[in-house]
Amino acid sequence: MKAIEANIILQEKLSSFNNNIEKIKELFMETMIAGIVAIFIVITIALFAIAKVLNAQKLFVKGFFSFIIIVAAFGGLTYTFLGFDFKKQLHAEGNVAEEGDFPNETPFAVVGHDAVVSYFKSYPEAIDFAKHQGGQLPVYFRDHETIVWEKTSGIPARILQVPLILQLPELERGAEITSLAMMLNFSGENVHKLELAERVTKDHTPFAVEAETIFFGNPNDGFVGNVYSASSPGLGVHHQPIRKLAEIYLPEKIVDMTGASFEDILYPIHQGQPVWTIIHTQFKTLPGNAFQTWVTPTGEIEVTQYQHSVLITGYDEKNVYYNDPMSQEVNRPISINQFKAAWVQMGSQAISYSK
Secondary structure, X not given: OHHHHHHHHHHHHHHHHHHHHHHHHHHHHHHHHHHHHHXXXXXXXXXXXXXXXXXXXXXXXXXXXXXXXXXXXXXXXXXXXXXXXXXXXXHOOOOOOOOOOOOOOOOEEEEOOOOOEEEEOOHHHXXXXXXXXXXXXXXXXXXXXXXXXXXXXXXXXXXOOOOOOOOOOXXXXXXXXXXXXXXXXXXXXXXOHHHHHHHOOEEOOXXXXXXXXXXXXXOOOOEXXXXXXXXXXXXXXXXXXXXXXXXXXXXXXXXXXXXXXXXXXXXXXHHOOOEEEEEEOOOOOOOHHHOEEEEEOOEEEEXXXXXXXXXXXXXXXXXXXXXXXXXXXXXXXXXHHHHHHHHHHOOOOEEEEOO
């Protein structure tokens, strides 16, 4: 639990740090420009004083205005031909690309009021930037037409009719896989849960206990344990391998929203796409003793055997609605606060797709 909460705090701090860096850059540029203007004024006054002593004021005035005209013309031409690209390079958060050619490593973009395009690696980073620009700028994904977030008000309640798929009897530990199967099938992909179970990346690290220390796989790297049976040690999988698996069926359309606020991950439902999530079965804040530390090949991780996965299908003012692969009830309602508590404690993991 501590590791999960620490990861969330780290993401928030990194986002805040990036915003502070941008503010420092802007302040530095403004200070530098002000300094140049001040130096120019001082030099102009000094030259005018010298011209006055030499009784050459008229010549100075003519030369001064000629200089101003030349500088203005040069500045205007420079801005016309180079200014936009120069500003774009100063402000872009990731690599700079032409419109319609998003860098693969920075698939999210925000187009500012001055037409400057800023690129981001993650969904929450892009949203945070958009909100700090007044909150009226949309977030684009992989092109300049596909909007995956924008500030909205008064969104009507919406519940999607997503066909329910149960994980049992074939996948005793397959909640994450089955929830993904529901999402992909609703998107139009005809894919069976057993096919997904076969193709998901596995972490084959064997389970071992030495001096009360548990050694096992990492769900961030692959599925841990036997997806078909819960009779042996295991856990499941987190959003990273699920995203990679989903991208096989919906290439360049999978939107990983992990780390965003709960309110922001509901935007896809407004557009008609359900949201895959990791939660736990208790739907409340779990105590510390509900978690255990595993030592994995890629570091320590805090896990809980209460881990579960469901597909969010709708929301209204009070409730979230979801399909649970362990329940036969379609669009199960639960209070937003209850669901949010479980979701945040499990690392704020969420995935959807763009149209």
